[in-house]
Amino acid sequence: VLLAVCDQAHEWHALTILDAVSVALRAAGIPVLRRIMTRDVTTEGHWYDPDSGATGPTYPYTDSLVTAHRVLGGERVSPGRGDIEAEFAYLPAAPPMALGDHGELVIQVAQEITDALEGHPINRSLPTRAGIAITADVAVRDAMIAAAAQHTDTAAYLWTHIARRLRGQPRAEALTIAAACYCFLGDTVRAGIAADAALGEAQATQTPPPRLALMLLTALRSGLTPHQISRAIVDATNSD
Incomplete structure (x- = not known):
């Protein structure tokens, strides 16, 4: 039909x-x-x-x-596409902070993200630190996606919030993680909007576009099922 x-x-x-x-x-x-x-x-x-x-x-x-x-199943229903796009709009930028040891930063961020996925409140500086961690090393971003696959609802909300507090390449990478989370949930509309916003942020700030965001958007537009895309995400993040 x-x-x-x-x-x-x-x-x-x-x-x-x-x-x-x-x-x-x-x-x-x-x-x-x-x-x-x-x-x-x-x-x-x-x-x-x-x-x-x-x-x-x-x-x-x-x-x-x-x-x-x-x-009743816990899904959100929005009146229109504009309302969904607003879910990814900018919030006040996360505060800048001095960089310390990168290894310690990654360990600390990973633990705080794990805690947040289990329902604990997040630290005010987490968006800044998470943005630094996922931008410096694509393997860290992919590890965040792997962790998100186990807590899809919470992870989608968390990474959307983090992305809204960031700018430039960190925002693009966080939006890419959010897009992956929505694919895991089968919410292809939000996944497409998040991936498109990631590429738009990269273009607007003249930073490298996330390859995974481009792959997701291409897959979504080609009509692949959420399950197929989720499998592709897992394969892509495991191969990087």
Whole structure:
């Protein structure tokens, strides 16, 4: 079933896309059972089948049974993409701090991240120190991703918060970890937004873009399943 959500001004463009997608799917041996168009999914309205002319009522997705089950399962439901993008927006920058022994810093950060994943409050300077650790050595970043795989919900929130307090390459790397966490959770929307924000931060600050963020975004756009992407993340972080 193919669904297009668009306003009236873009209806013919949407129909053209539906036609192209239908042809491609059928050529690949995938049957297209129905094509449906609607103006909005956030308010009450109507759906329209351009092939049969059939119509019917639509209701806000926030009021659906599927949404209720997701909320009961602990998932967040946002009104629109802009609200999700705001979850990754800048917070006041974490305070700078003098660098000490790098080895000790990594050990300390790893322990504090482990504690945070188990529910302990984080130190005010953790975002700064975590940013330094994951930027200086990609192996540290990958180790953080491996740890996050065991505490996906908490890790996604933690690394999103850390990323919001950072700037430049540290923010890009933290967003990459957050994107990986959301892939583990099967939340491909937030994963894509986080990965895109990581690459955008790198471009804006003229710092090296995280290869893993680019890989994640490419995989998400290619239509791979969250499980396939999660396996790819594990393979990529183990090979670096």
